[in-house]
Amino acid sequence: MSSPKSKRLLLVDGHYYLYRSFFAIRSLTNSRGEPVNAIYGFVKALRRMITDVKPDFAAVVWDSGLPERRTQLQPDYKQHRDEMPDELELQQDPIRELVPLLGVTSISLKNTEADDLIASYVMAACGEGIESVVATNDKDIYQMVRDRVSIYSTAKADIAEGSGGFRLLGVNEVRAKWGVEPELIADVLALTGDSADNIPGVPGVGVKTAAKWINQYGSLEKLLSEAISDSKIKEKVEASRTLIEENRRMVALDLDLPLPVPISGMGIAPRYPELLEALRRCEFRSLTQEIEAESKRSVIADPGALNVSNKETELHGKSAITTSMNKSDSPQGDLHQAKQGELF
Numbered sequence: 001m002s003s004p005k006s007k008r009l010l011l012v013d014g015h016y017y018l019y020r021s022f023f024a025i026r027s028l029t030n031s032r033g034e035p036v037n038a039i040y041g042f043v044k045a046l047r048r049m050i051t052d053v054k055p056d057f058a059a060v061v062w063d064s065g066l067p068e069r070r071t072q073l074q075p076d077y078k079q080h081r082d083e084m085p086d087e088l089e090l091q092q093d094p095i096r097e098l099v100p101l102l103g104v105t106s107i108s109l110k111n112t113e114a115d116d117l118i119a120s121y122v123m124a125a126c127g128e129g130i131e132s133v134v135a136t137n138d139k140d141i142y143q144m145v146r147d148r149v150s151i152y153s154t155a156k157a158d159i160a161e162g163s164g165g166f167r168l169l170g171v172n173e174v175r176a177k178w179g180v181e182p183e184l185i186a187d188v189l190a191l192t193g194d195s196a197d198n199i200p201g202v203p204g205v206g207v208k209t210a211a212k213w214i215n216q217y218g219s220l221e222k223l224l225s226e227a228i229s230d231s232k233i234k235e236k237v238e239a240s241r242t243l244i245e246e247n248r249r250m251v252a253l254d255l256d257l258p259l260p261v262p263i264s265g266m267g268i269a270p271r272y273p274e275l276l277e278a279l280r281r282c283e284f285r286s287l288t289q290e291i292e293a294e295s296k297r298s299v300i301a302d303p304g305a306l307n308v309s310n311k312e313t314e315l316h317g318k319s320a321i322t323t324s325m326n327k328s329d330s331p332q333g334d335l336h337q338a339k340q341g342e343l344f
Helices: 014-024 037-053 068-073 086-101 114-127 139-144 171-178 182-192 207-217 220-225 231-239 241-251 272-282 285-301 320-324 332-340
Strands: 008-013 057-061 105-107 131-135 149-153 167-169
Touching (some): 008 014, 008 114, 014 037, 014 057, 014 086, 037 086, 037 149, 037 272, 037 285, 057 114, 068 241, 086 105, 086 272, 114 131, 114 139, 114 149, 139 149, 139 182, 167 171, 171 182, 182 207, 182 241, 207 220, 231 241
Parallel strands (some): 008 057, 008 131, 057 105, 131 149
Antiparallel strands (some): 149 167
């Protein structure tokens, strides 16, 4: 007798896809001149992930402040990042409101970065025998890859021809990408730092050099504790020892945070009537027609499907979509959409 198919959890880095959607599709507006490019891209991206991954459970995870342990170690952590563009700021709340309408749980935890909450969910899933797929481009999350944990990627550098436009990066793919085992990526980052997060690294040490050192000595701990015969390596390590040790604590992920929603509560259940109303306000005509047809098929398959509501852990006041989009409908949005094309 064959064993039952294991369950699969999809975890999406919300802010990464928020920015990616905004910059991938530019100058897309509705008939009232309101920007909707990020909304359109995010909806398309999330729906594509669900189609590609076919998860049993799914959540979009959002940053919600910085953890004190990191800002105490390095007060400049992420301080140099640019402010969110105004056109994206206008679309952020409507996107977050659309996530549960698409049937996906939306979660965050106060003073917690998405990668830490994602890592905690991955560990919880491993404990429950559930496979995890993480959609992100965050370097830190790659250290979580292991048996039954992979990264969802649509990057051209990661996918092969005929792969369906995406690839799940497992241990072998991550090892080839980084030059070390996934669990040693944090050791590499401790040496290189991360300019995107304003974490300084050892001067003159890039990813290839750091990976070479880690492989040569076996781990960062051994690199710091063993007698180093190479005088050049020894000089660099000793000059930056405090920084390296501090960086290693910075890139370590929290693995046991309280989970806002249990994995069992992350079932996928689109709220079609509300979703279609929201998409019409945005004037996504072809996308609305696509989802309308899907909703009709869903009703035929399960007459109670339209009455199922999905949990969302973040409470909102007045509808952000209603606030920024009035109820008129126009083909103008589709004209813009046709010019831009569908990039996801």
